[in-house]
Each structure stands twice: as structure tokens, then as C-alpha cells.
Amino acid sequence: MTRAREWQVSLDFKARLDEDAAFDLMEALGRYGASVAVDPGHTGGGLTLAVDAPDGETALAKARTLLEKNMPGATVTGLEAREWADAVARNREPLYPPVVGYAEIARMTGVTRQRAYAFPRIESFPKPVIETSQGPLYSEDAVRAWAQTRELRPGRPKAME
Structure with a gap:
């Protein structure tokens, strides 16, 4: 017999889901460490659980069963x-790339x-990935790639039109 291991299972689903229903679902699945996210249109959400199972396929099936039992009519769209x-x-x-x-671009x-x-x-x-009050921030990898391929010509760069 294969020994059970702990899995983190995430399910995306479609169902009528408001904040109260999400809270009820978390409460019903509290022993699994459930967390629920509600999509902005209240047409579905995401459920994350901790599940004991011998393999990933069994863990997914168990989580799906728990969702369907506690939210009848829910349709799983991703897992x-x-x-x-x-x-x-x-x-x-x-969560974000470096x-x-x-100052760093100048050094690089x-x-x-x-x-x-x-x-x-x-x-x-490259275009900035984040705009802050102190200025734009660029993906380090994108700037590095650009720096390796840029043309080095004397004089000022031509302005974009």
C-alpha cells in the first residue's frame, strides 16, 4: 500500500459565489485549511486545500469531490x-521578476x-513593468538582453517619433 502524502490542491470553478458563500465553503472545509477566492463577477472562484492522498490524481479527485459536495452545481474549470x-x-x-x-541600468x-x-x-x-512615484522599473532580464544586443553608436540617440 502506498503511503499517503500531503498535497496542496487548487481548483478553479464556476458557480454563483458571493462573499457569504465563500465564507460558508471555507468554514465547511476548514479541516482542510481551505482558502477561497471570489472572482469579481461572482461567477466562480478558486479553492485551495491541503489533502492527504497517495498520489496527485487521488488528491485531485478527493478535492473535486469535496467541492462538489459542499457547492452543488459547481463546474471545475481548472485544477x-x-x-x-x-x-x-x-x-x-x-511574485514579480527582478x-x-x-542607477542599476547605468551600472549594467x-x-x-x-x-x-x-x-x-x-x-x-524594454517598456517598464512597474511605474512608481520615484520612476519606472524595468525587468532586469529584459534590460540585460537589450544591453547585449543594442547598437553602440557614438552621439546622441535619435528621439522616437
Whole structure:
């Protein structure tokens, strides 16, 4: 007999779901550490559970049964099972990729900060991924890739039209 392991199972589903129904679902599945997210249109949501099962397929089936028993008429639209250790490791990963501002871009490209401020006027320069009150932030990987392929020509860059 295969020993049961703990799995984190996430189900996306369609059903009439408001905040009260989400709370009731979490309460009914509390022993599984249930968390529920409601989509903005109240037409479905997501359910995440901790389930003991010998394999991922059994964990998914168990979670699906729990959802259907506690929310009749719900239609599962997506599902995922991860072994608990993998889920914990994934939760430690950053939500956003590393970003850089003008000071880092200047260091990465070997130019002054003032020159780095001009890079966004170059058509091939990456677009910012985050806008802050202190200025735009760019994906570090995108800036690195751009820096490796950019044309180095003397003089000022031509302004975009």
C-alpha cells in the first residue's frame, strides 16, 4: 500500500459565489485549511486545500469531490496538485521578476545615470513593468538582453517619433 502524502490542491470553478458563500465553503472545509477566492463577477472562484492522498490524481479527485459536495452545481474549470514541499517552495518564490531602475541600468550598461535616463527614448528599449512615484522599473532580464544586443553608436540617440 502506498503511503499517503500531503498535497496542496487548487481548483478553479464556476458557480454563483458571493462573499457569504465563500465564507460558508471555507468554514465547511476548514479541516482542510481551505482558502477561497471570489472572482469579481461572482461567477466562480478558486479553492485551495491541503489533502492527504497517495498520489496527485487521488488528491485531485478527493478535492473535486469535496467541492462538489459542499457547492452543488459547481463546474471545475481548472485544477492543480502539488506535493506539499513543492507548494511551500513555490510560495517562497517572488511574485514579480527582478526589476531595475536607472542607477542599476547605468551600472549594467557602463554609462552614466543621465545617459541611462535617455534609454527609454530608444525604440528597442524594454517598456517598464512597474511605474512608481520615484520612476519606472524595468525587468532586469529584459534590460540585460537589450544591453547585449543594442547598437553602440557614438552621439546622441535619435528621439522616437
